[in-house]
Amino acid sequence: MRFLSRTLATVAAMALAAGATALLPDAALAGTGMPSDWQMNLQGPATEVSEYIHWFHNWLNVIIFIISIFVLGLLVYVAWRFNEKANPVPSKTTHHALLEVAWTVIPVLILVVIAIPSFRLLKLQLEIPQADLTVKVTGKQWYWSYEYPQDGGAFGFDSLMLDEKQRAEAISSNKIAAAEAPRLLAVDNEAVVPVGKIVRIQVTGADVIHKFTVPSFGIKIDAIPGRLNETWFKADREGIYYGQCSFICGQNHSYMPIAFRVVSAEKYAAWLADSKKKFANADDATNKVAAAGQ
């Protein structure tokens, strides 16, 4: 019995440790908007949905830790207490009504405490609130096109990854800060959205299936040719947020990053005015496909 109480105490201590890890600030474990060196956790959250995903992930971790340690404790106890030497005459017990009810009901309760927040998260992701603006995203081999159909803008542009030479040039000419232009993620044209506004994202594919993923926004949605998928986000903080195509879509699948720059309302208005001019020319090679999609 003393061994059992000691095992239970250890289980409780480990569960507390797991809980404490869940409480650690995300910044200590991972960067926001892009991966960081020695990253251990999900990328930091920048929306309500991704905050919920973080909470849910940590909650599941606590449950998984408790179950694993409990099962390990039971195995160790059985091997120690009921081996041939310690227990030469085995008991003939075959049934124990209370125990059997318990090991049916307790797992059901565990599934319930997982299912309830899981359904709430799904509802939060799938029910798109009244949007302030819409951005249409098209996955192509191998880059993304963005269209801003609203705001009287009706412009679109392609967003291609900067190769190492272009990235070095962009940094040296102060077009983008080095800390905001990670290798294999920095792009020529970032999609810009205002902070604190509900952005509806419409996603489709032009050639094969791609997948539009921005970890810090808590978004991952298929880009399928002939189908328009919808999702949403409301970024709480300004900054640059990167994502990547998450469906193997061909040779350059790993070189089609997604870049969203979240800015103040004033900066967004200025960018919008600029972009209307910059991307207005349908003859512009980078704009052809987007214009055709209007």
Ligand SMILES: [Cu+2]
């Ligand atoms: Cu792709």
